[in-house]
Amino acid sequence: MPTLDNIQINLDFEAVSRRLHLKRDNDLKNLHALVDAAHHMIEPKVLYEVKYIEEKLDNGVVVDGRRLISDVLRKNLDQVERVFPFVITIGNKFGHLRRHIRKIFSGYHRQCRFNPGAESVKRSFKTKICP
Numbered sequence: 001m002p003t004l005d006n007i008q009i010n011l012d013f014e015a016v017s018r019r020l021h022l023k024r025d026n027d028l029k030n031l032h033a034l035v036d037a038a039h040h041m042i043e044p045k046v047l048y049e050v051k052y053i054e055e056k057l058d059n060g061v062v063v064d065g066r067r068l069i070s071d072v073l074r075k076n077l078d079q080v081e082r083v084f085p086f087v088i089t090i091g092n093k094f095g096h097l098r099r100h101i102r103k104i105f106s107g108y109h110r111q112c113r114f115n116p117g118a119e120s121v122k123r124s125f126k127t128k129i130c131p
Contacts, residue, residue: 007044009120043091044121052082
């Protein structure tokens with residue numbers, strides 16, 4: 001299975017602060033420090049494999065012998081002959097930072113569960129696979 005591990009990530013401070021709905025100066029100051037720390041802790045890797053669509057059904061597709069039933073998926077893959085199933089990881093160092101994030105932003109992390117590091121890795125992967 002091919003692995004990509006030389007991936008450049010971009011943690012967009014403005015996008016992270018908007019997603020977390022942060023507005024107070026103190027919260028933004030803390031966020032700057034966390035985004036900088038997170039950027040150095042993220043060790044992105046993507047494992048993927050090229051798979052060909054074997055059959056297009058009325059309500060899904062068959063990939064690698066597996067029936068994937070979804071009208072939306074079928075429509076999205078209408079003009080496509082192959083897919084790239086993938087797994088993204090950002091390493092385990094980031095998990096230690098997440099504990100600190102919960103302490104500092106205890107009111108916000110429940111509202112917004114997302115991982116800007118993994119989202120950045122996914123964007124980089126898509127540009128490498130589909131330039």
